[in-house]
Amino acid sequence: MIRARLSAFNNSLHNKLFFSYAVVIVIPLLILGGILYMTTIGLTQRQTQENRLLEMKVLSQNLQEYFNSLELYSRAIYTGEIQQLLNRGLPEDMIEQTRWKTSLFQQFAEWYGYMGVKGEIHNVTIVMPDGTMIQRDPLYIDESFADQSWYTQTLALQGEVRVAGPFKRSYYLPPSAASPYTFSLVRKINNTTGSAALGGLVVDVSVMDIYRMLGGLELKDVLILNADNEIVYSSAVEQIGQRWEDGSKIGANFSGWMDIGGERMFVGSAYSDVTGWRFVTLDPLSSIQSNSIRYRDITFGIGAFALVVALVISTFVSRRITRPLRSLQQKMKKVQAGDFNIQLDVASSDEVGQLTRSFNRMTEEIHTLVHHVYKSELARKEAQLKALHSQINPHFLYNTLDSMNAIAVIEEVPLLSRMAKMLSEMFRYSISSGEQIVPLREELKQVVRYVEIQQIRYDDKFSLVVNIPEGLLDYRIPKLTLQPIVENAIYHGLEMIPGEGRISIVGRETDDCTILEVSDNGKGIPPEELADIQGRLRQRGAPSSVEHIGLANVQERLELHYGADCGISVVSEPGQGTTVAYRLPRAGASSVAVP
Known part of the structure; x- marks a missing residue:
């Protein structure tokens, strides 16, 4: 069945022309669509990477300014008044303790206003050398910073600032913020007027302060992770403070494709020396492909429309070419069956028209000769028929094949042209009356x-x-x-x-x-x-x-x-x-x- 259909297809010049036009149109469209699709994906990926790098640069600058402001606030510990109060130590008398604390944190308040600090301070805690915690606001219960690793490691830095957290504090009163998490700016209090140990400073800031500050940047699919892969910032507030397991797969400065949560994503990361945090951007493959798919669909849509138009035109052209050839073929079958009284209408002056005229002349001559033979004696019939065949000029066959070759070249059917040329040369060689x-x-x-x-x-x-x-x-x-x-x-x-x-x-x-x-x-x-x-x-x-x-x-x-x-x-x-x-x-x- 399939072989019969293929044979019927190969025997039809119309089908071959139609197929050739379709191939010439479809293949460039497919190549163009594929190239455009891959180019757009690459371009979108580069643009996404550049945009994300710019976002992380802006994010880093904002956080840099924010923590610089907090660092300035923490320098209040080096003012003369605070150094004197800390060197005096916490009085034993309760009334004096109250006055001492009021005077101490009044200095912090004045310094806050004087330095124009941008952030909102959640709480300030002085951790004395013996571990006693002196809080500006007595918010925390059962908290001891002195035995925490992040605090002891910071004391070893000899006064350098460290950002720790996020922490979920235990409060005396319910927190008013949308998130219970805070992060802390920690530094050792160096004694500038004496040699006694003065302890350390812990400045707590609510993570919602960072959330409000970065919310104006309209960041999407951006995470901020600390060294323990805990989420410091996310557009989804409920994720803050949670550990992100996929964070261990992402280095400090990474850019590439990863599978995150069962979805293919383009991941980028940058490291902040100030905070020790990593900024991670997540862009799903579907969002990167959206523009590429749109351009691809537009290209294929235009291509499909062009293909339909081209195929309609090619069908019209191929039928105009093959219709007279089919008519000629049908008439040739009748001549083959012995009916020589056949003439075709010549509708054009091109190669097909010339071939039709040659066919008409041939059938007319054959009809005349056959009629003459039948009117002659029966004894001479076979000889006259042989003479008739010898009179058929082989150049007609050559000319016919040459005409088919010319038509095939004009209509861009190289296989037909090649076969016609080879067949013509074979007949010239076989039929020629030259040397044997x-x-x-x-x-x-x-x-x-x-x-x-x-x-x-x-x-x-x-x-x-x-x-x-x-x-x-x-x-x-x-x-x-x-x-x-x-x-x-x-x-x-x-x-x-x-x-x-x-x-x-x-x-x-x-x-x-x-x-x-x-x-x-x-x-x-x-x-x-x-x-x-x-x-x-x-x-x-x-x-x-x-x-x-x-x-x-x-x-x-x-x-x-x-x-x-x-x-x-x-x-x-x-x-x-x-x-x-x-x-x-x-x-x-x-x-x-x-x-």
């Missing part, structure tokens, strides 16, 4: 033309290899000696094998003769049939099978021209292939003609 003994090179050209036509028909199923020494190319042999053997190799040896077929033509000279061999890697000849062929070639008889009449014909012609000592022999192995060897006189020796 030709140089070997001319016979090889005929073989090459024949094989090229068959390669087109069989879609390059087999190949031809010629290995003839230069000195033998001028060796003269009877015309059409090699081509029938090559034809046998194709039809009886290579046509049905599953793999690639190969035909080789090899020539050499021995001490007493010239040898030509035509070999194939086809299915071979069964032993019984091979024995029958070899016996009949030796007895100068035709093989019992009509499939091998060509062998007997070539054998007879070689013997007639060169003598009984020359001819062909056949060697074959089933499944391996067949070799036909020509034994001919040495170059320069005179041939013996046998009457």
